[in-house]
Every structure is written in C-alpha cells, then in structure tokens.
Amino acid sequence: MYDFENANDGQQKAISTTEGPVLITAGPGTGKTFTLVQRAIYLIQKCGVAPEQIFIATFTEKAAKELITRITNELAARSISVNVNEVYIGTFHSICLRIIKENIEFTRLKKNYxxxxxxxxxxxxxxxxxxxxxxxxxxxxxxxxxxxxxxxxxxxxxxxxxxxxxxxxxxxxxxxxxxxxxxxxxxxxxxxxxxxNLIDFSTIQTECYRLLTENPDILDRLRENIKYIMVDEYQDTNFIQEQIIFLLAGKRQNICVVGDDDQGLYRFRGATIRNILEFPSKFAEGECKIIPLTVNYRSDSDIVNFYNEWMATTSGSKFKFEWGKFRYPKKIEPHEKSSIQSPCVVKLASADDEDEWHERILSFINKLKDSGKLTDYNQLAFLFNSVKHQRVTSLATFLEANGINVYSPRSDMFFKRDEIKLSLGCLMLMFPKYVKGLEDGSYQFLQPEHYFYYRDCILMANGLLKDPENTDILKFIRQHGKSHVGLTGTTDYAYSGLLYQLFMFEPFKGILDTDLGLGVVDIRPTRNLALLTQVIGKYEYLHRIDVLDAREYRGQRRIDQDTEMLFNLYLRLLIDGGITEYEDDAEYAPSGCVSFLTIHQSKGMEFPIVFVDSLGNTPRKTYKDLMNIVEEKYYHRPAFEPVETTKFFDFWRLYYTAFSRAQDLLILTCDENKRTPSKYFSDIYSELQSTDALDLNEFYFKPVKKVNIKSTFSFTSHISVYETCALQYKFYKELEFTPIRQGAMLFGTLVHETIEDIHRAALRNEEVKITPENISNWFDSNYASLIKTEHSYLAEPQRNAALKQVLRYAERQSGKWDVIKQAEVDVSLVQPDYIIEGKIDLVKGAGDTVELVDFKSEKKPDLIEMRDRLEHYRRQLHIYAFLIEQRTGQKVSKMNIYYTGEENGNPMITFPYTKSAIEGTVAAFDDTVHKILRKDFKHSCSDPKTCANCDFRFYCSNR
Known part of the structure; x- marks a missing residue:
C-alpha cells in the first residue's frame, strides 16, 4: 500500500491518476505543492518510474528549488535512494535552455552565447x-x-x-x-x-521549439526519455509553452497540468487563460480526467467566504459581466469553520488625510505587538498594485522612522539608499571635469530630476569628506581627481577598480564588515554595494572599458566620453527604470520586517496578517489595438476571451489572489479622503467592520512558514574558493560582488571547447567527421564566438599553438573513439541538506568500469614542484568519481588529467581509485559546506600571490 500521508480524497486521486491527460484545478491553499511532490514520489515509488523520465515545469526558479528539496526530503524519509536531479525540473526557460545546450550544434547559436x-x-x-x-x-x-x-x-x-x-x-x-x-x-x-550570438528570454523558447520541430531525431530521443509531464501554474502559460509540452508528450499524452484559472495574472507577459480552460478539449471526449482540489487549509473560514463572494458578485446592474465559459465553476471550502467570534476580514481606513492613515496603521501594528499576539513583524504583509508609488514608499519611510523595518526589494529604492548615493558621489568627485559639466547644466540628456539626484550624491560625499576623521578618503579622491584631469595615457584600472579602492575607507569598510548573521535590513547596505559592482561591471563589459584612457576620439578624451556615458546614459536609464534589490529565495518574509509586495509578487505566498491596499483601482484595458489586429490575422488560434471583458476578468482575478494570501486576518485599507475605494469594492468594503471591532485575545497568528531550499555546491566554484580564502568566498559567492574582469582564459577555453566538439561527433557516431579540416572549422567557429563574448583576442602564434594542441590530441587517439561514453557531463547528487554538482570533461571506458578525464591546456608539470596543485586536482577528481558512482552505479577504475600541451611524453597523469581516499575527500567536502552554511567566513588568505590579484586587497590591507 502506498502511504498517501494526510492527503484528502481529491489529493489522493490527483496523486494516483498517472496515465493519460490530467487537469488538477487547485484553488488557493488546497495543497497544490504537496500534491505535486506526492505525485512525483508516487511515480517513482509505486510506479517504478526513473527520475529522468519525469518532466516538471514550474513558474519560478524558487518554486523549482522548493520542489527539488521537498521531493528529496520525502524520498529520504521513505528510504528511497534515487538521484532526483536527473528529473527535468525547472522553469520553462531553464528546461528549454538545458535542451538547447545539449543540442547546441543544431541551433543558430554558437557556444559562448x-x-x-x-x-x-x-x-x-x-x-x-x-x-x-x-x-x-x-x-x-x-x-x-x-x-x-x-x-x-x-x-x-x-x-x-x-x-x-x-x-x-x-x-x-x-x-x-x-x-x-x-x-x-x-x-x-x-x-x-x-x-x-545573443538570446533573450522569449527566444529561448522559440529556439527550443524550432530545435524540436526541425530535428525529429532529437524530439524522438526526448520523447523516449520523458514519460511523464507535469506543469505547475498552467493558467500562466503561453502559446509556445503549450506547443512545447504537447510536442514532448507525443502519443503517450501523459500530461498532468495543475493550476487555478482564478489566479491567472500574467496576460501582460503573453500568458493566456485559455490553456487551462481548453486543456480537456485537446483530447477525445472524456479522456482527460478533471480533478478539483477545493478544500482550503490556509485561511480562516471567514476569509475563504469573503473571496468566494468576491468571485461570485460580478453580475447585476453594477458590473454587468458574467464569467460564463471563462471560469471553471467552483467554490472553495474551508477545512474547518472559524472558532472565533471576531471578524477575520476588517477594514482600516482614514477619513482625513495620508498622515492620519500612516498613524492609524502604525497604531494598529503597535496594538498587535503590544497584545503579544504578533511575535514577529514578518507575520504582516502589505499588498499593493505597485510598490514603487510615492504613496507606498512614503508609508514605508514612515514605518521605518518609527522603528518598524520594511522589506520591499522591488520598490526601486536602490538608488535612494545612502550607501549608493555616497558611492556614486565619491566616484563623481574623482572626475572633476564631469562634475563641472553638472554644475554648468551642460548635459542635454539629463532631466532636472537627474541633476538633482546627482547633486544630492555629491553633497552627501562632500559631507563625508568634511569630517576631520576622513582625511584619508579625502586625500584619495583629490589625488585621483587631479590625476584624471591631467591624464595623458592610460590607467591600470577603470570605474570598478576605483569602487573597490573606496572600500578601504569608512563608511564602506564598516559596511563590508557587517556580520551576515544579522537581519536583512542590516545586511542590505552590503548587498547593495555588491549590486553596484555588478551594475558598474556590466557597463564596463558592454562598452569594452578595461582602463581609463585619455587618448582622443572624435575630439574628446575617451575618459571624458566614458564617464559621461556612465552617468548620463547608462546609470540615468537604470535610475529611471529602477533596480530590484536583493531577494533571498530561501526567506521570502525575513524576520523582523514587515513585507511590502505587489499582488503579482505575492502569488504563491501566504501570511498570517495581510493588508490589501490599492482599493482605488478600476479595471483597465491592457491590450494594444495593433496587437489585436496581429492576433486576428497571424496568431495560430483566434482570440479567446472577449476583448471588452478581459479587463474585468483580470481585475477580479488580481484581487482574488490578493485576498487569498491571508491566513488569519485580512484587512482592507485605504485613505477614504482620496475617493477610495472605487465602486468595484464599495459594496463589500462598506459591509466590513473596523479593526476596532477585533478582540485580539481570540486570535492566534501562525508563524511564517520556512522555505526549505537546498543550496548547490561544487568543488571548483565553492569548496576551492572557500579553502583559498573564506573572506573572498563571503564577498564573491555569498554576497555576489562582481570581480573586475581579468584577461579571459581564451587559450584554454578554445582548446577545451574544440575537444568537446570532437567528443560530441564521436558520441553521435560521426567519427568520419573527425578530420583535421573539420577540427579547424570547429576551432575557428569557437574562436569567433569567444571573442564576441570575451571582447579579447589571441595573437596568431597563440591561436596556432592552441589548434596544434587539439589536432595532436585527435591524432593520439588513433581513431579509438568508441571508448567514449559521455562528454561534458553535468553530474549532481542530492545530500540531506545541500546538493553537490560537478562537470566532468570526459567519461570513457569499456565493460562495467569507467575512467574520468579532465583536460588541462598546458604542459605536463613537474610532479614535485606542482604537488599542491596536483593534490587539488586529485581531490576534484575524487568528487567527480563519487558523483559518477552514486549517479550511475558504475565503478570508476582510474582518474586522469590529460595535458594537451605535452608534445613528446605521456600527456596523462593517472590517479588510482582508492575508496578510503575518496570517502575522506567527500567528508572534507561535507565539512566545508557546513562551514559555509553556518556563514563561517572568519579566516582569510595568507598567500601574497593570491592577495595581490584579489579585488578586496585594499579593503583587507586596511582592516
């Protein structure tokens, strides 16, 4: 007997109905994720389905990570050992990208796109x-x-x-x-x-679709591998996603789609509700099983009744629209009736002005806190149509001024943060000529608001520099300002380099010293400085700026051109468009903070207490007339919902989603003096009692649920970095500071990629194509794509040497390509609290054992002098061997390093397989991962060579 745990009848039916098309309509709080997890477990445990035969598409990367974590935890609890990372699981975009990468030679893309x-x-x-x-x-x-x-x-x-x-x-x-x-x-x-050689998010899917439709062999292979398809949030899929799903399903048609047509919010991104509403009609009559999940385990029964009523009161004299065929008829049932007498849906309004509204909200939050019923501010969430509106940001500012931290990463506050204004001000002061242009008002591209913003940045920086304790940073900025004005050649740094040098001074040094164990608001300045390095680094990459250059171009020094472009164009556009601050997938409601979210952003979340604002909204047309004509003439199916009614459908769905986020208390809030609520809310709003009617003694507010997401670690990208310098790991990996671009390893990458082309041809049984002429063509193609990506070049002698290494490797194999089993193998293994991953260059062998090969595009080193580096490589191969054995069950006989630069002697160094040594390496890996998870970043590097090449050398030298 399969253990369904606590699944109700509807969930059990959804879990166990595995064959053929299945539609699961899952209302809010009805256990949709639980059902998806259990369905995957059921397929593996009860039906004997291999993980690699399961395809699960989700709406967000966070949802995919959460599914992987919950599935692996459940399998472990049932003592089932499988590698869940073999499942095709992720967003549509990430799965399509995986398919493209695996078959890139059949697309328009080149490597290094x-x-x-x-x-x-x-x-x-x-x-x-x-x-x-x-x-x-x-x-x-x-x-x-x-x-x-x-x-x-x-x-x-x-x-x-x-x-x-x-x-x-x-x-x-x-x-x-x-x-x-x-x-x-x-x-x-x-x-x-x-x-x-670029790809955007929409063309990821079109490239994947063309790959599948134009290459029947690839499609057949995928259909053979993928036996069961599940799609989450099907109401938010678009046309091309539906096409890809049905292509992959083929004749089996084992497609299970899960969603809620009442929560379709993404029409503006091309999503269409018709996909979920028309899904059963894609199959023969009665073939598709429709399984509704209607029992809500999230919300108090008063809240459930409230949003049921919201969806039902659309017809009549006031609104005059009917759902008709554009909604599955349903009524969500609470799992139990409310046991308290107080209303669980109330209103909090101001009849005077915005200031009074602020005060009333603050007073109510303090009342909740003083009652002892609110144990953490993160139990509170405010939902708005937009968190960028001045009315919303002023409320956030007011609450923070009164000791209540607000978590609102999408409010476009990045450029308003003190640490960012101070950084930009200090940067500008190092370019006096640019500052003079600002003072003169001579930049025609800037609007008054940009002048005011940059002026404020400079004033803040000047305020810092006037402090007698900050003479060091004052001297630094003055010296560089003087140097840049008089520059005649080039520097050995660009804007990122200046930013990293600023980090040796206060207050930047103090911000970087922040303990990562503190709350999200305390760490926010550090994360914002990291984000600023990403912004500046991308500017330098896009405009190919490695140094500051005083040579003239079109009558102006490049340093002046580049500086004007940075502030007057690139940063101006980002300031206008806004930047999202850091969001942690593993903690959507950080402790100690009230959350400010858009309604769209809150989808899939739940909070004990929810304030829904933006009640002045009215249904608005969101479509473009021209695109309606294009849809009528050139889309592959006629329009579905009536154009004149879509604005009402979308409006009702939006607020249904908002109301259903609340677990214990739902509060509708507005400033009644601002002619709110609109007529669309006036009836339900007028019937609500005030927050004054609440008896807080009756309430128990649940804690915010933990999001259990496992992090991924690899030997080269994580363990090696941490062991070299934990402080460097903290900045580059944990906080995501962008390193200043070093000279790209073009030579090694070029050799590596062309050898990969050879192996791919061998795996396709196209050994006949492995000729010097074809190898040269692959080499040239890889070089052409690499220089576009890296913005750097190899001299002709270096290119010739790289090609010679590849040709020599092919010649040495003497046509024995049949021993190759896999190339560029992504391997991963789920551990109890993290995931190990790695990428193996080559797996070869015969019979039941395999050998691993890692390529190095250099000469074979001296075994004594380079023993530390060889020990590092040996440990890396140990992890790969462990992953291969756990993943495939195959025994690893040898682990090899192949030096393509070795001309005459044996190009290989071979390490024997020793089980005890591998177990020791894996144990050390595990120990290091747990230090990282504990955020133990105290120790720093003591190797002068490593420190000399680190961007944080200025910061460290002044610690």
Whole structure:
C-alpha cells in the first residue's frame, strides 16, 4: 500500500491518476505543492518510474528549488535512494535552455552565447536604435517619446510576436503598413541577436521549439526519455509553452497540468487563460480526467467566504459581466469553520488625510505587538498594485522612522539608499571635469530630476569628506581627481577598480564588515554595494572599458566620453527604470520586517496578517489595438476571451489572489479622503467592520512558514574558493560582488571547447567527421564566438599553438573513439541538506568500469614542484568519481588529467581509485559546506600571490 500521508480524497486521486491527460484545478491553499511532490514520489515509488523520465515545469526558479528539496526530503524519509536531479525540473526557460545546450550544434547559436535579461535586451535595442529608425514608416507603430521609450516598445513587440510563433514573412506581405513595419522590426531584431550570438528570454523558447520541430531525431530521443509531464501554474502559460509540452508528450499524452484559472495574472507577459480552460478539449471526449482540489487549509473560514463572494458578485446592474465559459465553476471550502467570534476580514481606513492613515496603521501594528499576539513583524504583509508609488514608499519611510523595518526589494529604492548615493558621489568627485559639466547644466540628456539626484550624491560625499576623521578618503579622491584631469595615457584600472579602492575607507569598510548573521535590513547596505559592482561591471563589459584612457576620439578624451556615458546614459536609464534589490529565495518574509509586495509578487505566498491596499483601482484595458489586429490575422488560434471583458476578468482575478494570501486576518485599507475605494469594492468594503471591532485575545497568528531550499555546491566554484580564502568566498559567492574582469582564459577555453566538439561527433557516431579540416572549422567557429563574448583576442602564434594542441590530441587517439561514453557531463547528487554538482570533461571506458578525464591546456608539470596543485586536482577528481558512482552505479577504475600541451611524453597523469581516499575527500567536502552554511567566513588568505590579484586587497590591507 502506498502511504498517501494526510492527503484528502481529491489529493489522493490527483496523486494516483498517472496515465493519460490530467487537469488538477487547485484553488488557493488546497495543497497544490504537496500534491505535486506526492505525485512525483508516487511515480517513482509505486510506479517504478526513473527520475529522468519525469518532466516538471514550474513558474519560478524558487518554486523549482522548493520542489527539488521537498521531493528529496520525502524520498529520504521513505528510504528511497534515487538521484532526483536527473528529473527535468525547472522553469520553462531553464528546461528549454538545458535542451538547447545539449543540442547546441543544431541551433543558430554558437557556444559562448550571452543571455539577455530585460534591461540588457532594451539596452541592446537602444544602442542599435538607428537600425530600427531606418525602417520605413516605423513611427506609425511607435509611442511618443525618445529612443529609450522606443526601445521598450520594440522589445514588447518582438517578445509577443516571438512567443506566438508568428510568420514574419507572411506579415511582411500584409497590405497594412503597420503590420509590415512590425515584420521589419522582427527581422532587424533577429539579425541583431544572430550577429552578436545573443538570446533573450522569449527566444529561448522559440529556439527550443524550432530545435524540436526541425530535428525529429532529437524530439524522438526526448520523447523516449520523458514519460511523464507535469506543469505547475498552467493558467500562466503561453502559446509556445503549450506547443512545447504537447510536442514532448507525443502519443503517450501523459500530461498532468495543475493550476487555478482564478489566479491567472500574467496576460501582460503573453500568458493566456485559455490553456487551462481548453486543456480537456485537446483530447477525445472524456479522456482527460478533471480533478478539483477545493478544500482550503490556509485561511480562516471567514476569509475563504469573503473571496468566494468576491468571485461570485460580478453580475447585476453594477458590473454587468458574467464569467460564463471563462471560469471553471467552483467554490472553495474551508477545512474547518472559524472558532472565533471576531471578524477575520476588517477594514482600516482614514477619513482625513495620508498622515492620519500612516498613524492609524502604525497604531494598529503597535496594538498587535503590544497584545503579544504578533511575535514577529514578518507575520504582516502589505499588498499593493505597485510598490514603487510615492504613496507606498512614503508609508514605508514612515514605518521605518518609527522603528518598524520594511522589506520591499522591488520598490526601486536602490538608488535612494545612502550607501549608493555616497558611492556614486565619491566616484563623481574623482572626475572633476564631469562634475563641472553638472554644475554648468551642460548635459542635454539629463532631466532636472537627474541633476538633482546627482547633486544630492555629491553633497552627501562632500559631507563625508568634511569630517576631520576622513582625511584619508579625502586625500584619495583629490589625488585621483587631479590625476584624471591631467591624464595623458592610460590607467591600470577603470570605474570598478576605483569602487573597490573606496572600500578601504569608512563608511564602506564598516559596511563590508557587517556580520551576515544579522537581519536583512542590516545586511542590505552590503548587498547593495555588491549590486553596484555588478551594475558598474556590466557597463564596463558592454562598452569594452578595461582602463581609463585619455587618448582622443572624435575630439574628446575617451575618459571624458566614458564617464559621461556612465552617468548620463547608462546609470540615468537604470535610475529611471529602477533596480530590484536583493531577494533571498530561501526567506521570502525575513524576520523582523514587515513585507511590502505587489499582488503579482505575492502569488504563491501566504501570511498570517495581510493588508490589501490599492482599493482605488478600476479595471483597465491592457491590450494594444495593433496587437489585436496581429492576433486576428497571424496568431495560430483566434482570440479567446472577449476583448471588452478581459479587463474585468483580470481585475477580479488580481484581487482574488490578493485576498487569498491571508491566513488569519485580512484587512482592507485605504485613505477614504482620496475617493477610495472605487465602486468595484464599495459594496463589500462598506459591509466590513473596523479593526476596532477585533478582540485580539481570540486570535492566534501562525508563524511564517520556512522555505526549505537546498543550496548547490561544487568543488571548483565553492569548496576551492572557500579553502583559498573564506573572506573572498563571503564577498564573491555569498554576497555576489562582481570581480573586475581579468584577461579571459581564451587559450584554454578554445582548446577545451574544440575537444568537446570532437567528443560530441564521436558520441553521435560521426567519427568520419573527425578530420583535421573539420577540427579547424570547429576551432575557428569557437574562436569567433569567444571573442564576441570575451571582447579579447589571441595573437596568431597563440591561436596556432592552441589548434596544434587539439589536432595532436585527435591524432593520439588513433581513431579509438568508441571508448567514449559521455562528454561534458553535468553530474549532481542530492545530500540531506545541500546538493553537490560537478562537470566532468570526459567519461570513457569499456565493460562495467569507467575512467574520468579532465583536460588541462598546458604542459605536463613537474610532479614535485606542482604537488599542491596536483593534490587539488586529485581531490576534484575524487568528487567527480563519487558523483559518477552514486549517479550511475558504475565503478570508476582510474582518474586522469590529460595535458594537451605535452608534445613528446605521456600527456596523462593517472590517479588510482582508492575508496578510503575518496570517502575522506567527500567528508572534507561535507565539512566545508557546513562551514559555509553556518556563514563561517572568519579566516582569510595568507598567500601574497593570491592577495595581490584579489579585488578586496585594499579593503583587507586596511582592516
């Protein structure tokens, strides 16, 4: 008998119905994640399904990590030993990217492609806007505004069109000029991506779709491997995601989709509610099993009844819209009736002004705290339509001024933080010529608000420098300012280098000294400085700036051009667009903080006490008229929901999601003096009692649930770094400071990638293609993609030497390619509280045993002089051997390092397999991981050579 644990009847049916198409409609708090976890366990334990035959697509990376953790914990509790990391589990984007990487030679992409985030994408278009402006009649589809606004509109168009798989060629022949323009925009944009070897989030999916449809062998292989498909949050999927799912499912049609049509929130990202509503109709009548989960275990029964009523009161004289076929009829049932007399849904309003509203909220929070019922501020969450609105940020400022910390990483407060303003002010003061231009108002690209912001940064920096205790940083800034004004050649640093040097002075040094065991608000300045290094580092990468250069270009010194571009263009655009501060996936409600979230952001979360604001909202049209025409003519299916009603559907779904986040107490709040609530809330709002009616003695507020997510560690990226310098690990790995770009290891990467091409050909049984001519072509292709990514080059003698190493390796194999079993193998193993991962260059062998090979593009070293480095390599191979044996059950006979630079002698160093030595290495690995998990970052490096190449050498020297 399978142990269903505490699953109810509906959950048990959802868990055990494994064959054929299944639709699980899961209302809020009905145990959706529990059901998904148990269904995966059921497939593995009861049905004997191998983990690699299961595909689970989730909406966020956090959800994927949580699923992996919960599945592995449950398997361990049942004493089942399997490697869950073999499961295709992740977001659609991450799974598609995995499929692309495994078959990259069949895509338009080359190795070393760069993935664009949303800002990168818009900035790419912005920097190439002249190419788009050359499109005839483009102004007919563009909004009013400058190039940055145009770039945003272009990105919106190309993302929508890509994910709907529109026929760009057919659009180019349309009689409507606007549609022809859109076709030309797509063509220019796609050429940009191809020329630069780039991919964005929408084209990840289109590339994967084309890979599968144009290569039947690859699709057949994936269909053979993947037997069971599960998709979470199916109401938020789009057209191309649905296509990929049905492609992979093939004739088996073992597709289980889970979701809640009442929580479909992402139409603006291309999601369509039709996918979940039409899912059963994709199959023969009665073939799809529909299993509703309606018992809510999250919320008090009063709260459940409240949001049920919200979804039901849409018709009649006031709103005049019906759900009809655009919603599955359902009523969520509370798992038990409320046992308290106090209302669990109330209102907190101000009839006077915003200040009174602030005071009333503060008073109520203090009342909760004083009652002893509120044990941690993180039990409180405020939900808004936007956390960037001045009304929201002023409330956050007010609460923090009164001793209540607010966690609101998406409120675009990054550039308003003191540590960021101070850093930028100090940087600007080191470029007096730029500051003079600010004072003169001579930068035409800046708006008054940018001048005011930069002025405030400089004033803050000047305030620091006037302090008699800060003479060292004053001297440093003055010296560099003088040096930059008189610079005639080049420096040996750029903007990142200056930023890291600032870290040796207070208050920056004190911020970096912060104990990571403190609360999120205490660590926030440190994390923001780390984020600033990422921002500046990306600017230098995109504009290929390695040093400050005083040579003239087009009548102006490069140092002046680059500095103006940094502040007047790049940072200005980021300031306008806003930057999200650090969010920890493992702690969505940090202890000691009230959470300020958007309603969209809160999806999937739950809090004991929830304030829902933004009650002045009204349903608004979110679609573009031009895209409606494109949808009608070129989308692969006609429009689903009536255009005139979608704004009502989306509005009701949004607030249904908000109301259903609350566990014990739901509070609707607004400033009634601001003509809120709107008519859409007025009826339900007027019926609510005030917070004054609450008898807090009746309440028990649950603690916020812990998010159990396992971190991943590898020998090279984590253990080796920590053992070298725990302090370096703290900054680069834990806090994610971006290291200043060193000269890329082009030579080694080029050799490595071309050898990988050889191995891939052998694994495809295409040994006949492993010829000197083809190897040279692969080598040239890899070099071309590498220099685009790394922005650096190899001299011709170095290129020739690298190619010679690869050709010599191929020649030495004497055609014996059949011993290759796997190449570039990503291996991982789930441990009780973390995940080990690694990447093995080559697995080869015959029979039941295998050998591991790690390639080094250098000459074979002296075994005595380089014993420390060889010991490091030996331990790395031990971890790989452990992973291979645990993952596949195969025995490892030997572990080899292959030196491709060795010309005459034996290029290999071989380590014998010794079980006790491997167990010792794994135990040491485990010990180091637990030091990292305890945030033990006290010890620092004592090797002068390592310290000399570390960006934090200035900070450390002044500690």
């Amino acid at each position: 760069r993935l664009l985030d949303s800002f990168d994408q818009q900035y790419l278009v912005f920097r190439s806007i002249y190419k788009f402006k050359n499109i005839e009649n483009i102004e007919t589809v563009m909004p009013n505004g400058g190039s940055w606004i145009w770039a945003n509109a272009i990105c919106s168009y190309v993302n929508n069109l890509a994910e709907e798989l529109v026929d760009v060629k057919a659009m180019s022949e349309d009689p409507d000029i606007s549609i022809v323009v859109l076709s030309n925009i797509m063509t220019v944009y796609q050429n940009l991506l191809e020329d630069e």
